[in-house]
Amino acid sequence: MDRTEAVLEGARRIRHFLPQLLEAETATGMDQELARLLAQARQGEKVDNAILLVxxxxxxxxxxxxAFLELEDPARGLKGGEALPGHPSPVNADRFVCPEDDYVWCRHSVGEPVPLCPTHGVALVRAGQC
Ligand SMILES: [Zn+2]
Known part of the structure; x- marks a missing residue:
């Protein structure tokens, strides 16, 4: 995955963890900003630098x-190193994505219920591995 796509993927994935990483109000605001930027990315705009600033x-x-970008860096070879929320290694997880491409969630065990996209309120669809 190239750097731009890695940043977009990181933005899609971090949204699920914002409530763990931030105070509730800050998490909500950042989630909305990331959703807006990801929608712009879907329209073909270049938003990776804006995402990194947010x-x-x-x-x-x-x-x-x-940590996510380091894990996704092909120059570093096999995924490894420190785990971060939602990205434990080396176990592969099923990847679920919003059809609008603005939210990604990784399922680490089959029994976990798949969440809805918080922006679009639609079921996530399975798309590859995390
Ligand atoms: Zn969505």
């Missing part, structure tokens, strides 16, 4: 995204 505002989300 997540960099808070220490916890900045660290999450940095």
């Amino acid at each position: 997540v960099a505002r808070e220490r916890s989300t900045r660290a999450w995204m940095q």
